[in-house]
Amino acid sequence: MAKLKDKVAFLTGAGAGIAKATAKLYAREGAKVVIIELNRETGAVAEREIRDAGGDAIFIETDVTDDASMKRAMEATAARFGGVDILFNCAGGSLQEDVPVHEMDLNIWHHTIQLNLLHPFLSCRYGIPYMMKAGGGVIINLSSHMGLVGSLKPAYAACKGGIVSFTKTLAAQYAPYNIRANAIAPGSVRTERQIKRYENSDWATSEKTSAAARERRALHKNYPFSTGGPEHIAAIGLFLASDDSRMLTGTTIAAEGGRSSYLKVYAADE
Numbered sequence: 001m002a003k004l005k006d007k008v009a010f011l012t013g014a015g016a017g018i019a020k021a022t023a024k025l026y027a028r029e030g031a032k033v034v035i036i037e038l039n040r041e042t043g044a045v046a047e048r049e050i051r052d053a054g055g056d057a058i059f060i061e062t063d064v065t066d067d068a069s070m071k072r073a074m075e076a077t078a079a080r081f082g083g084v085d086i087l088f089n090c091a092g093g094s095l096q097e098d099v100p101v102h103e104m105d106l107n108i109w110h111h112t113i114q115l116n117l118l119h120p121f122l123s124c125r126y127g128i129p130y131m132m133k134a135g136g137g138v139i140i141n142l143s144s145h146m147g148l149v150g151s152l153k154p155a156y157a158a159c160k161g162g163i164v165s166f167t168k169t170l171a172a173q174y175a176p177y178n179i180r181a182n183a184i185a186p187g188s189v190r191t192e193r194q195i196k197r198y199e200n201s202d203w204a205t206s207e208k209t210s211a212a213a214r215e216r217r218a219l220h221k222n223y224p225f226s227t228g229g230p231e232h233i234a235a236i237g238l239f240l241a242s243d244d245s246r247m248l249t250g251t252t253i254a255a256e257g258g259r260s261s262y263l264k265v266y267a268a269d270e
């Protein structure tokens with residue numbers, strides 16, 4: 001039986017990557033899916049692909065970092081489907097310019113915070129009242145393996161670490177309303193963006209990048225489960241959205257092959 005029959009799912013960043021794969025899976029499981037996306041082209045394509053496969057989807061062009069835009073998107077969702085049952089807060093990402101704090105441009109800090117931390121806050125701010133009215137709901141926030149340990153990207157790490165405690169707080173505050181909140185912290189997910197960024201670059205040819213390539217190879221040798229496809233995160237997204245996870249709230253699932261759980265020493269010749 002479909003696990004999300006007639007549920008309304010609001011997925012941010014669903015024109016690509018993890019959220020798009022999750023939107024498709026949710027639609028296959030009977031949900032009505034709302035594609036929240038800034039990119040008009042990819043948002044429309046995602047909507048069409050889901051409909052062509054027999055699912056129910058609408059695309060709402062939205063800037064998730066903008067308060068008025070998110071308010072409008074949630075109101076449009078409720079007008080179309082009567083409310084919202086699942087928030088999948090996934091739009092996000094880091095920038096190459098996210099460098100050590102004493103060198104970072106302040107605009108990079110603000111941009112990263114708005115996209116990765118303000119956005120889930122706005123989604124909850126406008127989505128939770130509909131869930132309270134309906135008698136329950138589910139919130140899923142995207143963290144990262146870089147939110148579970150320190151990393152070389154201070155702004156992104158601050159956001160994704162913030163997601164972990166924000167999610168715990170949502171869980172505590174809204175449990176009396178039958179609303180669960182959990183997070184997913186992925187390792188390396190081979191989305192189109194990631195493939196373009198890391199796999200078509202000049203790494204292999206420059207001195208500096210070949211060291212990075214070696215490090216990456218060692219990482220994948222030591223943590224063979226730390227890389228996956230968008231569909232692997234979507235599967236966790238389905239588990240968290242459905243009643244299968246009804247005893248989970250306030251938790252962050254580390255979908256990163258153990259990178260934050262154990263340390264393997266790299267051999268010198270790797």
Ligand SMILES: NC(=O)c1ccc[n+]([C@@H]2O[C@H](COP(=O)([O-])OP(=O)(O)OC[C@H]3O[C@@H](n4cnc5c(N)ncnc54)[C@H](O)[C@@H]3O)[C@@H](O)[C@H]2O)c1
Pocket residue numbers: 012013014015016017018019036037038039042062063064065090091092093094115142143144145185186187188189190191192193194
């Ligand atoms: N891919 C990974 O390896 C990885 C690893 C850890 C965590 N994550 C997290 O998972 C989430 C999804 O990552 P992904 O790789 O699938 O991303 P992606 O880049 O493939 O897709 C992100 C989507 O969000 C949209 N978007 C960007 N800014 C927006 C805005 N202001 N308003 C509305 N939409 C906007 C983009 O247009 C794009 O369609 C992010 O939060 C990311 O930080 C990803």
